[in-house]
Amino acid sequence: MTSGTSSSPPHLDTVLGKAVALLRAFHVDDTALSLAELVRRTGLPKATAHRVAGDLVEHRLLDRTRHGYRLSGGLFELGMRAAPERSLLELAMPFLQDLYERTHETVHLGVQDGVEVVYVAKIGGHRQARSPSRTGGRMPMHCTAIGKVLLAYASDDVRTAVLGSELERRTPHTVVAPGLLRRQLTRVLETGVAFEREESTPGLLCVAAPVLDPDGRTAVAAISITGPVGRFRPESHQTAVRAAATSLASTLGRRGRTARQP
Amino acid sequence: MTSGTSSSPPHLDTVLGKAVALLRAFHVDDTALSLAELVRRTGLPKATAHRVAGDLVEHRLLDRTRHGYRLSGGLFELGMRAAPERSLLELAMPFLQDLYERTHETVHLGVQDGVEVVYVAKIGGHRQARSPSRTGGRMPMHCTAIGKVLLAYASDDVRTAVLGSELERRTPHTVVAPGLLRRQLTRVLETGVAFEREESTPGLLCVAAPVLDPDGRTAVAAISITGPVGRFRPESHQTAVRAAATSLASTLGRRGRTARQP
DNA sequence: CTGCAGCGTACCGGTGAGCGGAACAACCGT
DNA sequence: ACGGTTGTTCCGCTCACCGGTACGCTGCAG
Structure with a gap:
């Protein structure tokens, strides 16, 4: 992956x-x-x-x-024995847990694979927002908060690949203009969070933050909070997600390094 | 499975x-x-x-x-696409979540496979008890709370197989006498909960309750709460686990039935 | 009831994908 | 320099895999 x-x-x-x-x-x-x-x-x-x-x-x-x-x-x-996902998952769980407990909204953990997002964890309560994501499932990068975060920190190859290909329209709000998307990605690098407003699924809003490598250049994963239009204000959770993500990042850094393939 | x-x-x-x-x-x-x-x-x-x-x-x-x-x-x-585990997991998550939030102790979801327990989920916070269990991992049935619950409701074949074989001693407290274990299992059927007191790992206590089939004869899974000797009182959580387990059971019953292999 | 369409299962002879011993190469630590 | 361990490549033999074909079963429509 x-x-x-x-x-x-x-x-x-x-x-x-x-x-x-x-x-x-x-x-x-x-x-x-x-x-x-x-x-x-x-x-x-x-x-x-x-x-x-x-x-x-x-x-x-x-x-x-x-x-x-x-x-x-x-x-x-x-x-479940797959090393990278599992150790990431185990270390991340407590932070996701905290996030959920604080917000009681659906919390996601996702990683990049090729030009898509793979969800490694998804936790939510009984009244969770009806999102199409599932643990082990995939989503395109351009229309999800986690995807945008990962894309912003991805390698040039991947980013140009995604921006070059057609951006599939999922809802009326999906960003399909490469220019706009590119500007959003720049903004992600500046602010450290990405938003999604009904771009993958009608009625769903989302904030995500990157879990950065110790070197701070690449993202090994991203964490997001999702909620329904109406009661949910993504902006008011951005510091929480960011905090969770950076805490997780420093924990990952402290713990044995997750070996990368050559 | x-x-x-x-x-x-x-x-x-x-x-x-x-x-x-x-x-x-x-x-x-x-x-x-x-x-x-x-x-x-x-x-x-x-x-x-x-x-x-x-x-x-x-x-x-x-x-x-x-x-x-x-x-x-x-x-x-x-x-993650394996149907039985995944749907069980997805439906169970909110209940496990509740349980964790109420107790802030490590929560497990396990199913039976052959003569062993397979953990399908494990959630806990930063200060969680150091238990050897891992999601996707296995443990013997005779020395864990989840195992005892599943064993109590298992088929006769499995129960006699386990009780017939040697019960591996894991700690000084492991129950290795088939007679004692059998009596504990009977008690599980009466009370609807099983306990484990440092029988698999020194310093760990555990309560578990069965998630029963709609027919009420067999257990499709079990939920447990684990905590360290000292602050943790298993007895005081038995109603909580039991409640979570039965709620999950009725949700499973309501939702599409999980097909069984012939 | 009959015919048909879709499904799951079983058979079997030809053949190329898989096999693994052996020899080589790249490392160690001593 | 040198035994020991590991990763990699080669190559000819052969048996496991292949898949067209045929059969039995179900359910549905005429």
Whole structure:
């Protein structure tokens, strides 16, 4: 995670490729997929998909249910052992906790992967705002507060890649003009916070702040608070998010450094 | 997850088998493993391990770092899509949140897998008790509060399997006498809560309550509160955990049923 | 009831992807 | 300089994988 601009489609000419293609066929909100659906999504021959899926079940990466296949608990377990995300998550949790307790609004922790945001944690109460984000889910960078923060501190490659490509319109408020977005990013670097006002989802507002590397140049993650239009005033929470983010950053700095890939 | 008594060692005579063997070679607290270490743990020939690990990197299930291989963020993402754990987690979060806010002690959510407990969530503040549990980690059933709860409501097979095998002594307080444990389990069914007093880790106390199926016969998960000897009185939290657990149970019951494997 | 469409499952012979021993290269610490 | 450990590459043999084809099952419409 964190780097890599291209998400190449897995080679389907190797067992492993087919296997991960099957696993990746599941989206965040799928619960169970039928064999036929898997065939449709992966493009694998039916017989092959059947065999490989069967193997995956044997290896406890998939579960077989009445309604089809689903990602198994074993996979959840493995995923939680992923070093970078997990240690970040464990260290961040208390700070997110504080933030939630102070505001009682939905709190997110996100990292950059390629040109998208991946949410590592999301905590909220019973009456939390109906946001489309989910832990382990992805969102574009240009229309979320966390995304804008990460984009502002991202490498030039990524930033130009995003600003160069078309900015998908998600709502009437989505910023689709590269110029405007670029100006917002500059402002993020100056103020240390980013805002989002119904740009990804109607009715949702958001503030985010970066968790910076010890060197202060790049962001390893970002924290945000989300709330509904009406009662929620993003501006009044910016110091809280910023404080949480910098505290987390210094904790990360103190603790063993999270090794980066070369 | 939830069923299955045997954890068969993966067949190393198939690509997929080798791949999952490599992935499973990582334990909860490993950050990075060298190729040599992977060879040692899996028993694969060096050349083979090298090749397959390389393939896994290409498929973004492993990361290559200066210090060796580690589970990648892509795997974290996949794991978070595992249907049963994720939906349980999402629905449970608000209740765990409440519990934490009320007590400010470490809160756990765990499910049963075979003869062990798998922790699905763990939330706590800055001053949380130093417990060895980690999200995605495993613990034996006989020496943890969550484990005892799940064991009390588990199938006869599992219960006799656990009570039949040797109960590993973890601390001087671990219950290693099957008779005593069985009596405790009966008591759990009567009272709806289980206690643990320094049975898995010195200095830690714990209360747990079951999240029951709508039918009330089996437990789909368990919630616990953990605190240090001294300030923490497990008894005084039993109603809180029980309340949280039953509220969660009824929410689960109301929401779409979590399909069970046949 | 019949036919059809979509699904899951099973078979099986050909073949190339995967295999792993061995040899090499790049490091250590001594 | 030198044993020991680790990471990497090579290459020919072979068996695990492949997927077209065929079959049984369900549910739905005519």
